[in-house]
Structure formats: C-alpha cells, structure tokens
Amino acid sequence: MPDKNGFTTTILHSDRRSSVEHGAIHKPMHPSTEYAFSDSHELAAVFQGKAGFTYARQGTPTTAALEVKVTQMEGGVSTVSFATGMAALAATFLTLLRAGDHLISSQYIFGNTNSLLGTLKGMGVDVTLVDATDIDSVKQAYRPGTKMVFTEAIANPGTQVADLRAIGDWCREKNLIYVLDNTLATPWLCQGVALGASLVINSLSKHIGGHGNALGGAVTDTGLYDWSDYANIAEPYRKGKPTSWGLTQIKKKGLRDMGGTLSAEAAHRIAAGAETLALRMEKSCGNALALARFLSQHPKVAKVHYPGLASHPQHERAVDLFGRGFGALMGIELVDDLDVFDFLNKLKVLILATHLGDNRTLVLPVAHTIYYEMGPQQRAVMGISDNLLRVSVGIEDTEDLIGDFVQALA
Structure with a gap:
C-alpha cells in the first residue's frame, strides 16, 4: 500500500x-x-x-x-x-x-x-x-x-x-x-x-x-x-x-x-x-450553501449567518481557511412579524431537535432553548436575537430542504 x-x-x-x-x-x-x-x-x-x-x-x-x-x-x-x-x-x-x-x-x-x-x-x-x-x-x-x-x-x-x-x-x-x-x-x-x-x-x-x-x-x-x-x-x-x-x-x-x-x-x-466523514461533509456543505443562498433572498428572512455567503463578515477568511466548504451550520433570523414557533411547527422535513452534525437536518429556536439560561444580556453580546434559528444541515436532497422552507414560510 x-x-x-x-x-x-x-x-x-x-x-x-x-x-x-x-x-x-x-x-x-x-x-x-x-x-x-x-x-x-x-x-x-x-x-x-x-x-x-x-x-x-x-x-x-x-x-x-x-x-x-x-x-x-x-x-x-x-x-x-x-x-x-x-x-x-x-x-x-x-x-x-x-x-x-x-x-x-x-x-x-x-x-x-x-x-x-x-x-x-x-x-x-x-x-x-x-x-x-x-x-x-x-x-x-x-x-x-x-x-x-x-x-x-x-x-x-x-x-x-x-x-x-x-x-x-x-x-x-x-x-x-x-x-x-x-x-x-x-x-x-x-x-x-x-x-x-x-x-x-x-x-x-x-x-x-x-x-x-x-x-x-x-x-x-x-x-x-x-x-x-x-x-x-x-x-x-x-x-x-x-x-x-x-x-x-x-x-x-x-x-x-x-x-x-x-x-x-x-x-x-x-x-x-x-469512514464517510468527507462524503457526508461534502454533501452537507453543498446543501448548506444552496439553502443559505436561497434564504438570503427570501422576503420573510431578515438575515442568514453563513460563512459561505459574501455578506458574512469573515467570508474571505473562511475562503482562505476552509478550502473545501464552509460548514453545515447556519443561523437564520426571521422577520420580526413572523412567529418563530408557528413557522417551526409547519416544517415537515427538518427535525425539531437539539444536536449538530447529523445526517438529518435539525433546527431549533436558539434563544428559547440552548441559550435560554444565558439570559438576554449575554445573548445580546453574542448576537443572538429572539428570532434566531439554528439549522444543522444534513445530507437530504437539496430540493427537499428548500421546498420545506418554501411551504413553511408561505
């Protein structure tokens, strides 16, 4: 060998x-x-x-x-x-x-x-x-x-x-x-x-x-x-x-x-x-980039946090550091007049669960769950708004993930 x-x-x-x-x-x-x-x-x-x-x-x-x-x-x-x-x-x-x-x-x-x-x-x-x-x-x-x-x-x-x-x-x-x-x-x-x-x-x-x-x-x-x-x-x-x-x-x-x-x-x-880390990461990173680009143009999404977007503050650094992709995690802030919980309850493909790096795409409201104990002051320092969703993107078919957001946001 x-x-x-x-x-x-x-x-x-x-x-x-x-x-x-x-x-x-x-x-x-x-x-x-x-x-x-x-x-x-x-x-x-x-x-x-x-x-x-x-x-x-x-x-x-x-x-x-x-x-x-x-x-x-x-x-x-x-x-x-x-x-x-x-x-x-x-x-x-x-x-x-x-x-x-x-x-x-x-x-x-x-x-x-x-x-x-x-x-x-x-x-x-x-x-x-x-x-x-x-x-x-x-x-x-x-x-x-x-x-x-x-x-x-x-x-x-x-x-x-x-x-x-x-x-x-x-x-x-x-x-x-x-x-x-x-x-x-x-x-x-x-x-x-x-x-x-x-x-x-x-x-x-x-x-x-x-x-x-x-x-x-x-x-x-x-x-x-x-x-x-x-x-x-x-x-x-x-x-x-x-x-x-x-x-x-x-x-x-x-x-x-x-x-x-x-x-x-x-x-x-x-x-x-x-053994399949590279294969899964390649698919997850590709899905995440496609989803981030789509959601960044959606009228009901206020902001998308993802290093693969040119709008990300450290995008150029991410290009330099991560030659193969930009990761499978993103933060999504919905517009203020959209209820986070109503939106989440309409999702059919994404799973409401706390975890990261799974084959399946997972989502949860950050301020109300994993960062709740931190309190509003510390959340503000970290840039965590009440409308922020964390999405860990998996290896599903890209069109199914985008379609789930389309129907839920509608």
Whole structure:
C-alpha cells in the first residue's frame, strides 16, 4: 500500500493496516472491563507507563483504534477519546489550568462551554472573553498569568470565524497553549496543526460520528507545543518525550480520576461513521450553501449567518481557511412579524431537535432553548436575537430542504 493516501482512503484502511484478527477490515469491539496478564512484571510495567490495557476506564483496544483514526484526521501525534465532547473540554481545562491561571476565550462559544468556563471561574481560574475574530482583541487580553487561548473554528450558532492563523502565530510567540475546538469545521475542512493549535478538540458525537447514534469526544495533540516549558505538568507525567506530557496528564486525570470514559460500543459506532466523514461533509456543505443562498433572498428572512455567503463578515477568511466548504451550520433570523414557533411547527422535513452534525437536518429556536439560561444580556453580546434559528444541515436532497422552507414560510 502507498505510504501516503488521501483523507478518506487513510481512514477506510486504518484498522486493517494494523493487523486485525482473522483478516477483518474493522477492529472488533472490546467490551471487557479488565485485561489479564500472564506475567506480573508486565502488569506492573503497564501501570508504570508502558503501552497496554489494564482497566477499561483508562481506555480499551476499541477506543485506541478510534484514537488512531482521529489522529490521522487531524494530522497530530496522538489522541485521547472521551465519553462526550464536553468531557474532552472539561478534562483539558481542569487538568492543565490551576487557580490563579488566566484563560483567554472567544466570546462566541457553545452555551455549555460557556457554562464550563463559569465553573473554572468558581475554581479560581481567571477567564477573559474576547472577540476572537479580531486578533487585536485577543492580544489586549494578555497578562503575565495567561496560560491558554481557546476558540472554536466556527462559532455555534452565529458562525463567526475566529482569526485562527493569527491566533496560532501569536500563541507560538507568547508560548501559550492554543486549544482549538474543531467540531463544526471538522478536520476535513481544516486541521488544527496547520493553524498552529497545540490541542484540538472534536465532539465525535457530531460530524465525525455523523449518524446521531453515539456520544463521544476527543483531544488531539498536534505536537507543536513544548510541554517541558509548562509548569502545570505534574512530575509523574514528565517521562519520555515531552511531546506526550500534556496529553498523558489529560488522559490520566480525565479518564482515571474523573471517569469520562468513552464506551467500546460508542467508539465502535463512531469509528464506522468516521469512514464517510468527507462524503457526508461534502454533501452537507453543498446543501448548506444552496439553502443559505436561497434564504438570503427570501422576503420573510431578515438575515442568514453563513460563512459561505459574501455578506458574512469573515467570508474571505473562511475562503482562505476552509478550502473545501464552509460548514453545515447556519443561523437564520426571521422577520420580526413572523412567529418563530408557528413557522417551526409547519416544517415537515427538518427535525425539531437539539444536536449538530447529523445526517438529518435539525433546527431549533436558539434563544428559547440552548441559550435560554444565558439570559438576554449575554445573548445580546453574542448576537443572538429572539428570532434566531439554528439549522444543522444534513445530507437530504437539496430540493427537499428548500421546498420545506418554501411551504413553511408561505
């Protein structure tokens, strides 16, 4: 087989290239909780850092096979998987930051992530929210105690596109950990390593799994950050190559201590879904662009937020960053005299549900659901109006999606 294949070929053949039993093309699912050893010295060696499996809370052969695929997707050096994307985020923040540290974060972030930042504040971590689309705003938040910068590649639900390359360059200059949530862009549209990210977060529940049948998350180390310079790495994890220290601490604390473990069954489903990521994203991005163009001209739609439209504030940046498409998420603001709930109840193809990156197109009223607890003041800062709908576009036939909007808006 060739040493270097394309995105989909690499993922499709990932399992069998690492010698699967009996010639199978997929790694099997390993539901075992514990793993036995014939030699007690070997058992001790694995506990002391040698590669291997001891107890399923810290990983299984099934999660390990999925982690190889995610690492290949992101072009990183290693990956740790978690039960959910939020577990991956929590493990990253809680294991690498201490009381008194300072985190700079985009103000345009997922509501649950915003809530997690509130938890960090309660534990003594200083958090500054900034407009990550403007590198000067990020730079102005810097202080001596700053340890980390966090942003999403494409914001949910406003679709703001952060100045990803400039943030990466600046973090490298300041020796800061750059954490990129790549869930909405996916590694098919952009890889964090090309943008200078230190760690890349993916919610595997979304596009990578794609089928709405499994929860999961992952943290990938790109190999760009020198962990030997980071004071918060505990002494037991300062072994071997420094490039592994950060992820080792995240894994030990996030899986062993916190128990945010991905199940073997979920990992198996996500690994199978990952094989068609490129095909699904190509269709979803195409659908989203067609739908955005149509709705932007509709008299009952006040505004469409989608990076693929020339009217989007970061359109040119999105063209530069995302060569294959502009993502499958959009925000739609209906005109003021149109009742959001009446409109939603008329839809027949789109599903009223909270989730992203599914094969099916999903829609929900943002201010009344996932951002309700945030309150009107914070929603205003994030640009979330009461008439804003979030649409996660799936792989249906394009004409059926447009037709559903036509009949519902009528």
